[in-house]
Amino acid sequence: MFSTPVFAGRTALVTGGSAGIGLAIAGTLAGLGAKVAVVGRNKDRLDDAVEQLRAHGGQVRGYAVDVRDAAEVAAVVDAVTGDLGPVSLLVNNAAGNFRVDPLQLSPNGWAAVVDIVLTGTWNVTSAVARTAVDTGTGLSVVSIGTSAAVTGSPSTVHSASAKAGVEAMTKSLAKAWAPHGFRLNVLTPGLTEGTGGTTALYPDADAVQEHVHRIPLRRLARREEIANACAYLLSDYASYITGTTLLIDGGRQLGDQ
Numbered sequence: 001m002f003s004t005p006v007f008a009g010r011t012a013l014v015t016g017g018s019a020g021i022g023l024a025i026a027g028t029l030a031g032l033g034a035k036v037a038v039v040g041r042n043k044d045r046l047d048d049a050v051e052q053l054r055a056h057g058g059q060v061r062g063y064a065v066d067v068r069d070a071a072e073v074a075a076v077v078d079a080v081t082g083d084l085g086p087v088s089l090l091v092n093n094a095a096g097n098f099r100v101d102p103l104q105l106s107p108n109g110w111a112a113v114v115d116i117v118l119t120g121t122w123n124v125t126s127a128v129a130r131t132a133v134d135t136g137t138g139l140s141v142v143s144i145g146t147s148a149a150v151t152g153s154p155s156t157v158h159s160a161s162a163k164a165g166v167e168a169m170t171k172s173l174a175k176a177w178a179p180h181g182f183r184l185n186v187l188t189p190g191l192t193e194g195t196g197g198t199t200a201l202y203p204d205a206d207a208v209q210e211h212v213h214r215i216p217l218r219r220l221a222r223r224e225e226i227a228n229a230c231a232y233l234l235s236d237y238a239s240y241i242t243g244t245t246l247l248i249d250g251g252r253q254l255g256d257q
Contacts, residue, residue, distance in 0.1 A: 005033030011084045013037045016094035018049035024223035030056035035084040067120030077127040086135040087128045092121045092143040099155040117162035140234045145188035174243030183242040190249030192221040216251035
């Protein structure tokens with residue numbers, strides 16, 4: 001998207017960065033000069049992702065961590081700081097989701113998603129922010145949201161609730177940390193092709209096409225489009241944008257045609 005390495009010399013951390021949107025974002029940031037740390041739970045998938053990302057150039061490292069564990073997260077942020085330098089670009093993409101009738105949603109099912117999405121986002125964001133304050137590093141944060149946080153989604157009430165919490169957290173921290181010069185925003189993509197989330201929620205091709213027919217632009221989002229928008233929000237070109245949500249859904253929020 002940019003013609004110059006706008007993130008040269010800066011360190012980016014991308015959670016859920018081994019596949020889908022997270023991998024696309026990590027690749028875009030690496031291509032724009034950032035040193036990139038990709039974080040996930042599966043070491044083998046992380047190793048594969050790091051190998052792919054190194055084709056974009058620059059330094060890329062993978063770190064296995066469960067974002068639900070605050071102590072693990074703090075240790076990884078320390079490790080990234082030592083290996084690549086203090087994080088100044090953070091993308092909260094780690095998530096979990098599945099369809100279920102709300103009456104059948106178990107306490108464990110609720111907790112599994114909310115702990116990854118909401119608690120995990122807090123654990124990573126707070127750990128990175130503390131280090132940024134201690135090191136005098138600027139910080140720009142983008143958390144991946146969902147339109148269901150606004151519209152509601154009966155079959156994914158756990159995810160919709162957790163992502164709504166992330167939006168509230170983002171607005172709260174954007175106010176709290178503005179004196180430090182930190183910026184925090186939410187990027188909400190529509191259904192995106194080639195992602196695990198799309199496959200999990202819409203395993204049937206006919207269901208995907210039915211959804212596409214409700215989108216004015218008549219197609220799914222592409223991963224590179226989401227990655228480019230994320231790069232913009234993280235960059236200094238968006239230096240006066242904080243505490244907001246950018247929706248990229250091809251006009252789906254306009255309602256059925």
